[in-house]
Amino acid sequence: xxxxxxxxFAPVFVGLFLVGATVFSGALEPVFDxxxxxGPPPIPADNPQSVDEDGYPLSDDPKVELGKxxxxxxxxxxxxxxxxADCHSxxxxxxxxxxxxxxxxxxxxWRNCPTVMNAAYLDRLFWDSxxxxxxxxxxxxxxxxxxxxGNQEMMEERLRQIPDYVAxxxxxxxxxxxxxxxxxxxxxxxxxxxxxxxxxxxxxxxxDELALSPDAIAGMELFTGKAACIQCHTxxxxxxxxxxxxxxxxxxxxxxxxxxxxxxxFQQYMRGVPEEIYRKAKTDLGVYLETLNxxxxxxxxxxxxxxxxxxxxYMHNGAxxxxxEVVDFYNQGGGSDQVEHLAGMRTRTSLxxxxxxxxxxxxxxxxxxESTSGEEVKVERPxxxxxxxxxxxx
Amino acid sequence: xxxxxxxxxxxxxxxxxHDEAALIELGNYLFFDQxxxxxxxxxxxxxxxxxxxxxxxxxxxxxxPASDGFRNSKSxxxxxxxxxxxxxxxxxxxxxxxxxxxxxTGKLFLNMHDYLLTERMKQVPEYVAxxxxxxxxxxxxxxxxxxxxxxxxxxxxxxxxxxxxxxxxQRGRDLFGGKAQCSTCHSGVRMTDALAHSTGVPENPIIFxxxxxxTAYRVYLKEHEVEDYMTIGQDVGRFAVTKNELDRGAxxxxxxxxxxxxxxxxxxxxxxxxxxxxxxxDERGEGLGLTPTExxxxxxxxxxxxxxxPEISDMPSPAxxxxxxxxxxxx
Numbered sequence: 001x002x003x004x005x006x007x008x009f010a011p012v013f014v015g016l017f018l019v020g021a022t023v024f025s026g027a028l029e030p031v032f033d034x035x036x037x038x039g040p041p042p043i044p045a046d047n048p049q050s051v052d053e054d055g056y057p058l059s060d061d062p063k064v065e066l067g068k069x070x071x072x073x074x075x076x077x078x079x080x081x082x083x084x085a086d087c088h089s090x091x092x093x094x095x096x097x098x099x100x101x102x103x104x105x106x107x108x109x110w111r112n113c114p115t116v117m118n119a120a121y122l123d124r125l126f127w128d129s130x131x132x133x134x135x136x137x138x139x140x141x142x143x144x145x146x147x148x149x150g151n152q153e154m155m156e157e158r159l160r161q162i163p164d165y166v167a168x169x170x171x172x173x174x175x176x177x178x179x180x181x182x183x184x185x186x187x188x189x190x191x192x193x194x195x196x197x198x199x200x201x202x203x204x205x206x207x208d209e210l211a212l213s214p215d216a217i218a219g220m221e222l223f224t225g226k227a228a229c230i231q232c233h234t235x236x237x238x239x240x241x242x243x244x245x246x247x248x249x250x251x252x253x254x255x256x257x258x259x260x261x262x263x264x265x266f267q268q269y270m271r272g273v274p275e276e277i278y279r280k281a282k283t284d285l286g287v288y289l290e291t292l293n294x295x296x297x298x299x300x301x302x303x304x305x306x307x308x309x310x311x312x313x314y315m316h317n318g319a320x321x322x323x324x325e326v327v328d329f330y331n332q333g334g335g336s337d338q339v340e341h342l343a344g345m346r347t348r349t350s351l352x353x354x355x356x357x358x359x360x361x362x363x364x365x366x367x368x369x370e371s372t373s374g375e376e377v378k379v380e381r382p383x384x385x386x387x388x389x390x391x392x393x394x
Numbered sequence: 395x396x397x398x399x400x401x402x403x404x405x406x407x408x409x410x411x412h413d414e415a416a417l418i419e420l421g422n423y424l425f426f427d428q429x430x431x432x433x434x435x436x437x438x439x440x441x442x443x444x445x446x447x448x449x450x451x452x453x454x455x456x457x458x459p460a461s462d463g464f465r466n467s468k469s470x471x472x473x474x475x476x477x478x479x480x481x482x483x484x485x486x487x488x489x490x491x492x493x494x495x496x497x498x499t500g501k502l503f504l505n506m507h508d509y510l511l512t513e514r515m516k517q518v519p520e521y522v523a524x525x526x527x528x529x530x531x532x533x534x535x536x537x538x539x540x541x542x543x544x545x546x547x548x549x550x551x552x553x554x555x556x557x558x559x560x561x562x563x564q565r566g567r568d569l570f571g572g573k574a575q576c577s578t579c580h581s582g583v584r585m586t587d588a589l590a591h592s593t594g595v596p597e598n599p600i601i602f603x604x605x606x607x608x609t610a611y612r613v614y615l616k617e618h619e620v621e622d623y624m625t626i627g628q629d630v631g632r633f634a635v636t637k638n639e640l641d642r643g644a645x646x647x648x649x650x651x652x653x654x655x656x657x658x659x660x661x662x663x664x665x666x667x668x669x670x671x672x673x674x675x676d677e678r679g680e681g682l683g684l685t686p687t688e689x690x691x692x693x694x695x696x697x698x699x700x701x702x703x704p705e706i707s708d709m710p711s712p713a714x715x716x717x718x719x720x721x722x723x724x725x
Contacts, residue, residue, distance in 0.1 A: 078505055079433045080460030106434025107510070145507035149432050154461070154501055157612045160624075161605040177624070255721065258714035262513045265725055269509050279724045387605035 034224065034234045037205035038197035038306075041120035047135065049189040057120075057193045066168045067190030069382045070183055075158045076142050078149035081105050084138065084187065087147070088116040090378040093310025094194060099318025100253055100260060107146040108259025110267060110284065112318040117307040117377065120192040123241050127300045127316045128287040134188035146263050152180040159183070164385030196307055199374035212371055219368025222361055227330065229305075229365075231351050238305035238372065243287045245298035245347045247335025250283050251317040283338045284317060297347050298339035309373040323366045331355045331362065408540050409529040416528035420521065421545025424538060427711040429514050431504040435459055438497065438504075438542070441467040444706060447655030448473075448549060453598065453663025454607065458505040462606035464598075464614070464629065466663040469656040471703070472649065474547040478588045481661040482632045483646045486588075490546060495539050502610050508535040520712040551652055552702035559698065565688070566695025574675065574682055574692050579647045585699075590632040590644035594678055597628050598662035629662060654697040668693045 040055030050061040057064065070076065074083040082104065087096045094116040096102050101113035111127055119125060125137035142148035142155075159165040159178040169178040172186065201220075203211035212220070224230040232240050253260045268278050271289040288296040300316045308314075313321045320326045329335065334352035357365065411417055424430060425438045436458065441450045448470040450456065455467035465481050479485040479493040497503045498511065515521045515533030525533045528541065559567075571577040579587050601607045615623035618634040632641035645661040659665045665674060672692050676684045684692070717723050 075460065078460070078501070079435065079458060081433065104433060106429065106432065145432065145510045149505070149507075151501045151505075151613075153613050153616055154609070157609045157616070158460075158605075160612075161609050256716055258517045258716050261716065261720070262510070262517050262714075265516070266507075266510045266513045269513065281725065282721055389603060389605070 034230050035205065035220075035238070036236045037202040038118070038121065038195070038199075038236045040197075041118075041192050041195055043192065044133065044135075047185045047188060049192065056195075056197075057189070059193045061189065062168065063172045063186050063189045064193055065190075066165075066172050067186035067188065068379065069165075069168075069384065070187050071190050072382055073384060075384075076148060076150050076155050076183070077104070078151065078154075079105060082148060084116075084142070084148075085381075087113050087141075090376075093117060093307055093376075095311050097312070099251055099313045099321070101147075103146050103259070103263070104144075104149045107149075108257055108261075108263045109146060110254075110260055110263045111316055112313060114303075115307055115311045116191050116194050117311070118195050118237065118304060120195055121237050122304070124301070128290045129241075129243070129301050130290045134191050135184040138187045138191075139184045146266065152183075155183060156180040161387050162385050163388050194377060194379075196374040196377055199306070200371040201368075202372075202374070204371075213367060215364045215367035216371040217368075218361075219364040219366065219371075222357070222365045223368050226361070227355050227357060227365055228351070229330070232302045233305050239302040241301060243296060243299035243301055244349045244351070245286070245300075245337065245339065246352055247298075247337055247348050248300075248315045248317060248319050248329075249335055250338070251319055254282065254284075254317075277342055280342060285339060285342070286316070288343075294343040294345065295347060297343040298337065299347060305369060306372045307374070309370050310376055323369055324362070327357070327362050327365055327369075331357045408536060409531045409534070411528065411540070411544075412530045413527050414544065416524055417541050417544040418548060420524040420528055421541035421543070422548075422706065423521070423524070423709045423711065424541055425545055426708045429711065430498055430506055430511060430538075431458065432506050433459065436504060439708065442470045444703070444708070447471060447652060447703070449656045451657070453658045453666070454601070457502045457610055460606070461502060461610040461613075462604060463502075464601045464607050464611040465661055466658065468648070469652060470546060470549050471652045471655070472550055472584070474550065475584060476649070478646055481645045482635050483590055484635050490543055491539050494542050494546070495535075498538070502613065511535055511538060514714075517714045517716075518712050519715050548706065549704055551700070551704070560694065562691045562694040563698045566691035566693070566698075569684070569688055569692050570695055573688070574672075574684060576675070576692070580650050585650040586647040588646065590641055590646050592631070592642070592644040593675075594643075595645075595660045595662065595674070596664055598664050601629065601662065602627055631661070650696060650699055652700050652703075654700045655703070668696050672696075 040051065041057065043049060043051065043057065049063050050058040052058055071084045074080050076083065082102075087102050088094050089096060095113045099112060101109040101111060103109035114125070114127065119134060125131040125134065126140075131137040131140050142150045143152065156178060159169070165178055169175055169182060173179065173182045175182070200211045200216065223233070232242070232244060234240050254264060264284070265278065267289065268281060268285070272292060273281070273285070273289065277285070283298070285297045286300045288294065288299070290296075303314070308323060313319070314323070314326050320329060330352065331354065333354035334349070337346055337348035340346050340348075428434050428437045430437055441455045442448045443450055450467040453466060455463035455465060457463045468481065473490060476490070477486060477488060479490060485493040498506050499508055512533055512535050515525070515538065521533060525531060525537055529537050531537060570580075579589070579591055581587050601611055611629075612623055615626060615630070615634060620626070620630065620634050628643065630642050632644045632646070633639070635641070653659070654668065657666055659668070659671050665671045669689065672684070672689045676682045676689060
């Protein structure tokens with residue numbers, strides 16, 4: 001696929017010693033190793049799929065092809081009205097372009113829709129990290145009452161009425177009939193092909209110092225220096241995958257949209273939030289819903305900073321529609337703690353302080369943030385197979 | 395996962411009724427409110443329509459969207475005197491709470507999440523007020539069921555009509571209890587023995603030809619843990635519940651008090667007129683030997699059983715609202 005050199009970033013040495021060179025020398029001392037290029041995604045041993053010689057998943061694997069069709073399969077949802085691809089569409093950066101995610105018919109959503117792009121690399125999924133792997137994330141979203149509202153038994157029987165699926169499941173999984181667990185294995189295998197490790201940033205990190213514009217390089221220095229983004233946005237995914245309360249302002253829809261309010265309360269009730277908190281909360285309590293530990297109130301997993309130019313709006317509630325707004329937010333030192341009265345303590349991070357970025361520096365920082373996107377990845381929409389018309393058995 | 399404050403908010407068991415009329419009014423609203431279904435597209439009245447005798451007028455009922463039904467929708471008329479529910483008799487007793495709850499949460503029916511329903515109710519100020527008046531409590535799933543059960547007690551037919559019975563009706567009554575042997579099973583005040591019988595009603599083939607219906611039927615069999623459900627080509631009826639071979643193809647005897655208003659007939663709607671039903675019984679087995687006139691008389695008798703239907707109208711559903719003081723009020 002491409003030559004991979006896992007060489008740490010060394011912008012100072014690039015500038016001073018390596019002008020004109022195409023490949024870093026491994027002998028150079030790194031200034032820091034917090035950023036690196038993206039390699040192939042991890043493939044779980046219990047859900048294998050074909051990869052190329054460099055370890056990148058192949059899209060012509062029958063399991064991936066099956067997963068791709070299922071990804072677009074609206075009949076997995078309760079009333080057959082939505083598929084994975086409706087909220088995670090390649091037309092919107094494998095998200096949906098909304099501030100708060102699209103929802104199942106008759107319901108509202110309450111969080112921004114995370115992109116499927118590069119989700120294969122994440123240790124855990126969802127803004128509150130409640131899912132440990134893509135297989136379980138897909139199941140969770142497809143069966144949630146406000147997302148897919150599908151029922152696994154129903155899905156399984158629907159697929160069994162579709163001869164093309166029966167043949168494909170048999171080919172891929174060796175079973176006589178489609179089995180529900182394999183739906184999620186196939187979809188996850190497809191999602192592991194939705195990656196973009198070929199970005200200007202990655203190529204720069206691999207040694208092509210011409211891959212980034214001077215503005216982007218300056219932005220990277222701000223990212224790792226004055227703007228201090230690197231405190232949380234580290235590693236090849238540019239996230240520590242940890243939880244922080246940065247005081248993102250509430251989405252105004254929380255106060256104005258009845259469907260959002262219904263789902264907001266439903267989520268808390270579902271997750272077992274104590275009544276006192278359920279009664280008082282007016283803002284998303286984040287990973288607290290997963291841990292029920294007051295120290296986690298208002299904390300969300302640090303977002304990966306890849307594919308950003310295709311995935312606005314940003315933040316867990318889509319509060320910001322442009323990267324300029326995001327940078328302005330951090331330049332002000334983040335937002336105020338909105339959960340202190342509920343948590344009985346301050347959970348907002350102390351890592352954020354006003355940055356004093358100039359307009360030019362903000363522009364450079366955004367140039368860097370845009371450099372981690374790469375070419376837009378789109379797929380051809382598959383043709384969904386049809387139900388069979390059945391004969392009587394006797 | 396059971397929420398920590400399940401007792402406080404959702405209630406285990408029923409709330410004491412403060413105002414029965416308010417409870418019935420609430421149930422009347424909710425019966426026609428499509429937000430009781432998962433995607434907000436259907437209500438109780440979709441399959442229990444007052445314009446179709448509180449059934450739906452189709453051979454096979456519809457289901458939640460993207461599936462389709464494999465049984466005839468049972469009329470809810472006089473349901474509060476019923477002692478066994480569903481064609482397969484899955485529920486019995488005098489309390490319709492359980493089948494009512496299953497109709498709301500069952501994936502083939504309204505497919506509604508009970509907690510989400512509670513939160514939807516809380517978003518409608520008129521409902522919040524009715525819950526408070528009726529039960530002295532905030533909206534809850536149990537309260538929804540209580541109100542729908544209370545409403546169903548109003549779905550009763552009126553007194554016997556004061557009209558002279560025709561000679562045909564009188565002959566039909568005699569035949570019903572005599573030569574036609576109907577009262578063997580259609581006995582008692584409700585004209586049902588509330589038991590399951592296999593009478594050899596022909597299969598409705600569309601259940602096994604239409605993938606949406608076949609899917610629903612298989613899901614039903616799978617839910618009831620019926621073995622070999624992938625290859626069963628007939629409706630097993632009460633067998634799905636009891637696993638007793640004697641119940642294979644057996645269905646609960648329907649009551650006949652308002653039968654003429656609830657066509658089509660039988661568990662799978664294969665007969666669209668009472669004439670067809672009577673002819674079926676006349677011809678099955680060794681035959682009853684009814685003459686054409688006698689069959690007409692039995693039909694006359696059955697038609698004469700109908701009484702005045704309750705006058706209940708579709709209540710327009712009040713809209714969701716957002717409180718202007720959302721930040722200040724308790725959730």
